[in-house]
Amino acid sequence: MAAPVTVYGPVISPAVARVAACLLEKDVPFQIEPVDMSKGEHKSPSFLKLQPFGQVPAFKDHLTTVFESRAICRYICDQYADRGNQALLGKKEDGAVGRAAIEQWIEAESQSFNPPSLAMIFQLAFAPMMGRTTDMAVVEQNEVKLTKVLDVYDQRLGESQYFAGDDFSLADLVHLPNADFLVNRTNKAGLITERKNLARWWDDVSTRPAWKKVIEMQSAPRPS
Amino acid sequence: MAAPVTVYGPVISPAVARVAACLLEKDVPFQIEPVDMSKGEHKSPSFLKLQPFGQVPAFKDHLTTVFESRAICRYICDQYADRGNQALLGKKEDGAVGRAAIEQWIEAESQSFNPPSLAMIFQLAFAPMMGRTTDMAVVEQNEVKLTKVLDVYDQRLGESQYFAGDDFSLADLVHLPNADFLVNRTNKAGLITERKNLARWWDDVSTRPAWKKVIEMQSAPRPS
Numbered sequence A, B: 001m002a003a004p005v006t007v008y009g010p011v012i013s014p015a016v017a018r019v020a021a022c023l024l025e026k027d028v029p030f031q032i033e034p035v036d037m038s039k040g041e042h043k044s045p046s047f048l049k050l051q052p053f054g055q056v057p058a059f060k061d062h063l064t065t066v067f068e069s070r071a072i073c074r075y076i077c078d079q080y081a082d083r084g085n086q087a088l089l090g091k092k093e094d095g096a097v098g099r100a101a102i103e104q105w106i107e108a109e110s111q112s113f114n115p116p117s118l119a120m121i122f123q124l125a126f127a128p129m130m131g132r133t134t135d136m137a138v139v140e141q142n143e144v145k146l147t148k149v150l151d152v153y154d155q156r157l158g159e160s161q162y163f164a165g166d167d168f169s170l171a172d173l174v175h176l177p178n179a180d181f182l183v184n185r186t187n188k189a190g191l192i193t194e195r196k197n198l199a200r201w202w203d204d205v206s207t208r209p210a211w212k213k214v215i216e217m218q219s220a221p222r223p224s
Helices: A014-025 A045-050 A069-079 A092-129 A136-159 A176-185 A196-205 A209-219 B014-025 B045-050 B069-079 B092-129 B136-159 B176-185 B196-205 B209-219
Strands: A006-008 A031-033 A058-060 A065-067 B006-008 B031-033 B058-060 B065-067
Touching: A006 A014, A014 A069, A014 A176, A014 A209, A045 A058, A065 A069, A065 B092, A069 B092, A092 A136, A092 A176, A092 B065, A092 B069, A092 B092, A136 A196, A176 A196, A176 A209, B006 B014, B014 B069, B014 B176, B014 B209, B045 B058, B065 B069, B092 B136, B092 B176, B136 B196, B176 B196, B176 B209
Parallel strands: A006 A031, B006 B031
Antiparallel strands: A006 A058, A058 A065, B006 B058, B058 B065
16 A cells, blocks of 8 residues: 655655654655655646746645655644644643644744754755755855754743743754755854753754654665 | 753844744744844854854744744644644645645745845845845846746745645745735735736735735834
8 A cells, every 4th residue: 555645855865854753753655755845846837836936845645745855744743743742832731822832833934943054954964965066155044044043042041941831842843954964064053052952952963763764864875 | 941942043034934924823822032143143153052053943832942934834733733834744644645735835935936036025125125236247146046946936826825726825825924024015016916816815825814914013113
């Protein structure tokens, strides 16, 4: 029987890894359908039906298709509410207030953390892989921006164990792909590991079984 | 009796206007608490307790505080589910699938539409207001990016009346502030009004009573 859930895109992509981490936390079985971006498969008519901007990931289950990694993660939490980790978007009894406490930090990731961290990752990790020259001016500009965000994060994580309180949630999960790249695939690990509370948080969230499985998937040889 | 809901920030700010539009659609009474950014009030200790990044808007009701405009909008829809427009995050009977159809276009706004349109608005509308020189290179670079996004939007809005289907939703609403600036306060209106389906959509969504009320609030003299 085919897995009911398909994620389209290479799992090395931070946005694809974000969705994979969410599915693993939720214990929802899935298959990865590789999209060969070097061959332009993400711009093919069939892929554009799933994702009109031609970006990865795209997502399909037996009920619908969804694009944009953070929208896909929310859908997985809502649709598969009774499976796996049931606190990712707040416990049922915490209602709209509990969900909002998480949503505001998901948006912080999306608006404040992701743009500078992704720009740095692109320059420091992806550009060398693709044989391009790293633009150090871009790295430095974005490091200035990211530093301000991480100072706020470190303060926040001195007040509570996770971004939204006592429980690991989607607010923590959405940060994992870019944070992992920074720590493990660039020379900028210190941005996270030299901030006391962020370092404590990183040791915790990066060793969760779901994230360790994503790293294993990223390291596996690509299907030919 | 004081209004139960407070939005902190100047309503001319696109992100504050986004939240005001949502509250008006939901028929939730609110008050605006001006934050004088020219005096650095958004960096004051009391404001940073509401919004740790020192950005507007911040939001407070009798139950909680929330930051980030799109997180605030989601909270308003969830917490005040039975008031005003009840389809903004999908009709109850459409469940997680209906919400995801909306969420993916909210994320498209956040990831693809907002960055280039906000950069253009800053250069073409805010910089002159603040006595700064417009950087036309930034305008042109972002217009190239925005054009690609609007081509996808125009195609989408040729398939359905609104972004997520037959009903006006939060996916449409989140676009209103930046789209309004582009159309009414820059010389780039044609980006929207010269695309057939986007123009039809814009005529519809921008004349909704809630949005017209936001424009009225933006035009009112500021309290001294």
